[in-house]
Amino acid sequence: MTSAERDTIVEVDDLKVWFANRDAIVRAVDGVSFELLRGETLGIVGESGCGKSVTAMTMLQLIPSPPSVIAGGTIRYNGEDLLTFDEERMRAIRGNEISMIFQDPMTSLNPVLTIGEQIAEPAKLHRGLSQSAARELAAEMLQKVGIPEPHRRADEYPHQFSGGMRQRAMIAAALACNPKVLIADEPTTALDVTIQAQILELMLALKHEFGTSIIMITHDLGVVAETCGRVVVMYAGRKVEEAATAELFTAPRHPYTLGLLAATPRLDTAPAIRRADRMRLQEIPGMVPTLTGERVGCSFAPRCPKSTDICRESDPQLEDYGNGHLTACFNCRSA
Amino acid sequence: MALTLSQIEARVDAAGRHPGRAFVRRHPLLVIGGALLALMALIAFLAPWVAPYSPIEMSVLKRLKPPSSTNFFGTDAMGRDVFSRVLWGGRVSLGVGMSVALLATIVGVMMGMVAGFSRTADAVIMRVMDGMMAIPGILLAVAMMALMRASIQTVVIAIAVPEIPRVVRLVRSLVLVIREQPYVQAAEAIGTRFHWILLRHVLPNALTPLIVQGTFICASAVLFEAYLSFLGAGTPPEIPSWGNMMAEGRAVVQLAFNIILFPGIFLGLTVLSINLLGDGLRDMLDPKIARRL
C-alpha cells in the first residue's frame, strides 16, 4: 500500500538536522524516516540526546537556524513539505493544524499573562475570535481538561496553578484550535507519578473526542505501553527499530531495545523471584556517543553485547521482519 | 538568517585550520578593544620620548595657534603644544583609571568578603552601600574634592569611593552563592580553615567577574577624572590631564576648538577601547556566547 492509501497524515523522510558549533558539526538527526497515520498514537523512544526532541521541533521549524541546519530530507504534511514553508505559512500551521506541548510546564507558560489569555490566544490568532468569544473558549477548554471553576481559573496566573494543572492548561492551549496532529515532547517527565497517569488518561480521552493524531516522545517505556499503538526507537540520531507496541514489548529485535526493556524496573522481578540474573537492573554499559563527524559502522556497536566485526565496519540498514517491524541490525535474526 | 550546510561546513573547516583568525572572528570586541587600548597605553608610556615639546613649556608668542606642521594639534592659551600635552595627558588619565580600578576593587573585595561571611556585618555594610549608591557618583566625588586639597592621589580616592559599592555588591553576592555550593559546604564540614576556603574556592570563581567589572570601573574613572577637572574639582591645573585641557579650552571654544577636540578624541578613544575590552572579556568568559560559530 502506498502512504496515500494508508491515510498518512505526516510523513518524515530521511530527515537530517545538523548543528554547527565552534569545533564540529553535530549530527543530531541523521536520516530518520517514519509516518504518522490518521488517528494513531505514535511513540518515539530513546535516551536523552538521541534526536527525538530535535525531530519533533523541526516539524514546526522551532529550532533557530543558525546554529541548526536542515541537511536533508522532507517532512510531508497533507502532501506538502513543511520544510519548504516560509515563516508566514508555518505560523498558520503552528497551534492550528499541528500543535506541540513541552516537557516542563513550570517554564513553558508565560508568567505575566493569565492562563486564559494564553489558551485563548491561538483561537484569536487562527480563528479570528473576538475577545469575549475567545474567553469563553478558554473556559470551555479548561473544563475539558478537568480544571474546576474554569471561569475563575482562566483569570489566574501560572504561578497560582500546580504542576499538573499547568500541564493540563498547556494541553488546553494546544487543543484549542482542534489541530490534526499533537506532538507531545515528554509531557509527563516533569510530573509526579500519580499526576502522570492522570495526564496520560486525559490525553487519550481528548484524542478520542477531537480525533487528533498524537506523536508521543518519551524515554519512558511505561508511557509508551499505556498510550501508543506503534513505536519508533531512536538511537544517536537514527531510527533503529519500529514496531507495533505489543510486538515491540513481546518480540524486540534490536539489542538497544532489548537493553532499554531490560533496564526498565518491573514489578515482576521483585526479590520474591529468585533468579540471579533478574535481581539487578540491567544497564547498558558505555555512554551515548557524541554525534560529530562521519560514522563508521553501527553507532551502537561499542555498547552492544551482540556486536561483531561487520557491525564496526558497515552501517546496518532498516529491514522489514514482517508486520511493519523494522530493525537496523546485522545480528538480530532471532528475537 | 539561516545558513546553508556548505557555509557551516566551510566555517568549521576554517576554524580548524586557522584558529587565530577564528578567534578574531568570534571575539571582535576583545581584539579591537585590546589592540586600541594597547596602542593608547603605548603612546602614554612613550610620551616622554615621543613628545616633540615639553608639556608645560609656555610661550607667550605662540599662543592659540591652529594646527600646523610644527604644532600638530596647535597651541593653547598659554602657548603650550597641544600635541605634547595630549600625549602626556594619557599617562595621567590612564594612571588615574587603573589606580581607581585597583583601589576600588581591593577595598570592595575586602568589604564584600566580610559582608558575605558575617550576617551582622552584612546588614550594616549593605545599608551603608545602599546609602552611598543613592548619591550620584560625580556629586559624591565633587563633594569629597571640595574637602581635600587637589592632587592626583585625592582625585583617585574621590573617584574610587563611589565605585566601591558596586564591587562590594558583586563580591558579596558571589560569596553568598559560592558558600551555598555543595563542595564548599563539604569543605566546611570537614573543618577546612576559613582562609583556605576563601583562597581555593571563593577567589578563583570571583576572579573573572571582578576583572570584567574592573575594566568598566577603569573606563568610568578615566571619564570621571575628566568630568572633575572640567568642573574645576579635579587634578591640579599644573598637571596636564585630558580633563584639565578641555576645561581650559572652554574659555576659547569659539576661537580654538582644537584645544577641546583633540584631548576629547583621545579620551573618547581610550574609554571606548577599555569599554570594548570589558565587553569582549565578558562575552569571552560567558560560555554560551563563546561557543557560537
Next chain:
Amino acid sequence: MLYVVKRILAVIPVLGVVAVVVFLLLHLSPGDPAALIAGDTASSDDVERVRQLLGLDRPLYEQFVSWLWRLLQGDMGVSVFTGLPVTRMIGQRIEPTLWLTFLTISFAVVFAVPMGIIAAWRAGTWIDRALMALAVLSFSLPVFLIGYLFIFGFSIKLAWLPVQGFRSLSEGFIPFIQHLILPAVSGGLVYMALIARMTRATMLEVLGEDYIRTARARGVGSRRLLLRHALKNAAVPIVTTIGLGIALLLGGVIVTESVFAIPGIGRLTVESVLRHDYPVIQGIVLVVAAVYVFINLAIDLLYTVLDPRIRY
C-alpha cells in the same frame, strides 16, 4: 499591601545613611573642617568665624543630632558665601534642573527601549552591531565633549539652536524647548546607551525562555512575541535599570548645565565647590539623593503592576 509598606519603610534607613555619610564627609576629610571651608586664603580669624558659624566647635554627636533635627524641620543651614538659607538657594535654582532632567529621561527612554528591542530581535546582524556600537560610543565620550560638538555643529555652524542659556516655560514653549534640546540630548546619550544595552540583554534572555518557544509553537508571530510576550517579562529589569541609572543621569545633568550655562542645581554645585561653600554642597547632595531614592521607590511600587508575581 505588605510589599508596598515594606518598600516604603525600607527607604528610611537608606536616607538615614545618606544623611550620615553627608555629615561625616566633612569630618572625615583630612584637616580642620573649618579651615577647609574657609579656604586657603582665610586668616585664622576667618577660620574661627566659620567654626562658630557652623558650630564646628561642639562635640561630634551633638553636632549630628542638632543638624539632623534642623534638617527634619526643613532647615538646611545657611550658605557660608552668601549668607542665604540653603533651602532658598536651592529652591531658586531647581526649576531648570527639573525640566532638564525630565526631558533628558524622556528622550533617553523613548529612544533606548526600542533600540534595545530591535537590537535583541535582530541579534547578530548589522543592525544589532550598529546600534550597540552607537551605544558604546555614547557611553565612552565625555558628556561635555558631546555637548561642545553639538554646540559647534548646531549652534555655531548651522545656527539652528541657541548656544546656551535657559528660557522658562512662561516665556513661550518654542524658546523653552530650543534651549533645552541640545542639553537634553547630550546629557541623555549616556543614559540612553545604558538603558539600550540593558534592554537588549534582558530581551535576549527572555527570548531564550521556554515560554517564548511555546508561544511560537502556538503560531504567535514575531511582533506579538516581542511586544506582548517578551517585553512584559523584560519590563522589570528594564525599569530597574532606568531607576538605578538615574544616578548616572543626574551626574550628566550637572555637567551639562555647566556646558550650556543653564542656571540650575548643577551650576550651583560647581560654584559652591569653587567657593568651598560646604553647607550648600551638603544640601544639594541631600536633595539629589532624596530625589533618587524616591524615584526608585516609585519604581519599586510600579513592579506590582508589571509583574503579577509581585503582589504581596
